[in-house]
Amino acid sequence: EVQLVESGGGLVKPGGSLRLSCAASGFTFSNAWMSWVRQAPGKGLEWVGRIKSKTDGGTTDYAAPVKGRFTISRDDSKNTLYLQMNSLKTEDTAVYYCTTLVVSAFDIWGQGTMVTVSS
Amino acid sequence: DIQMTQSPSSLSASVGDRVTITCQASQDISNYLNWYQQKPGKAPKLLIYDASNLETGVPSRFSGSGSGTDFTFTISSLQPEDIATYYCQQYDNLPPSITFGQGTRLEIK
Numbered sequence: 001e002v003q004l005v006e007s008g009g010g011l012v013k014p015g016g017s018l019r020l021s022c023a024a025s026g027f028t029f030s031n032a033w034m035s036w037v038r039q040a041p042g043k044g045l046e047w048v049g050r051i052k053s054k055t056d057g058g059t060t061d062y063a064a065p066v067k068g069r070f071t072i073s074r075d076d077s078k079n080t081l082y083l084q085m086n087s088l089k090t091e092d093t094a095v096y097y098c099t100t101l102v103v104s105a106f107d108i109w110g111q112g113t114m115v116t117v118s119s
Numbered sequence: 120d121i122q123m124t125q126s127p128s129s130l131s132a133s134v135g136d137r138v139t140i141t142c143q144a145s146q147d148i149s150n151y152l153n154w155y156q157q158k159p160g161k162a163p164k165l166l167i168y169d170a171s172n173l174e175t176g177v178p179s180r181f182s183g184s185g186s187g188t189d190f191t192f193t194i195s196s197l198q199p200e201d202i203a204t205y206y207c208q209q210y211d212n213l214p215p216s217i218t219f220g221q222g223t224r225l226e227i228k
């Protein structure tokens with residue numbers, strides 16, 4: 001079964017850090033471009049960033065609101081995607097989804113993990 | 120960045136109705152436009168990719184059309200299980216930029 005399972009969410013104070021993980025199974029993770037998408041409570045979807053497969057260079061790109069604070073990485077030996085979030089702000093409060101990115105579309109989605117930034 | 124204007128923001132229709140949602144891009148995006156369905160408390164689900172291609176396993180009552188800046192998503196005969204919020208999403212590679220429409224909340228009348 002094709003599956004993405006996020007973990008690592010929780011409550012963190014403004015200015016703090018958190019690392020999310022996404023465990024992939026059921027497909028060839030090393031060939032996949034991966035992405036993070038978030039959704040603030042009661043709001044719409046917002047793209048966070050993406051990482052290409054190592055075969056395609058392994059480079060990353062980020063949305064403007066998180067650039068310089070968030071870092072996406074991958075460990076293909078563990079079939080795991082990561083999102084390191086630093087200098088967190090209250091406006092980063094959201095459900096964070098891990099997804100595959102196939103050309104231009106988000107194909108497979110995880111169930112999401114909630115991140116709350118509050119003092 | 121490319122902006123996406125999705126309308127309407129909410130919609131109420133009866134079972135069996137034809138439902139249409141539109142999405143307009145602030146500049147030409149060719150056919151790099153996708154549609155998602157999100158039910159409450161669940162992750163989004165890809166329905167239509169590249170403007171008009173039906174994702175595997177998605178019922179044929181869902182369809183999409185358009186290119187350039189104007190796109191349309193249609194449910195030909197609304198079913199009770201279609202109650203959800205629908206989002207369009209564009210993809211621009213240079214520089215990499217991905218944006219979603221504001222969403223359309225679909226309710227049964």
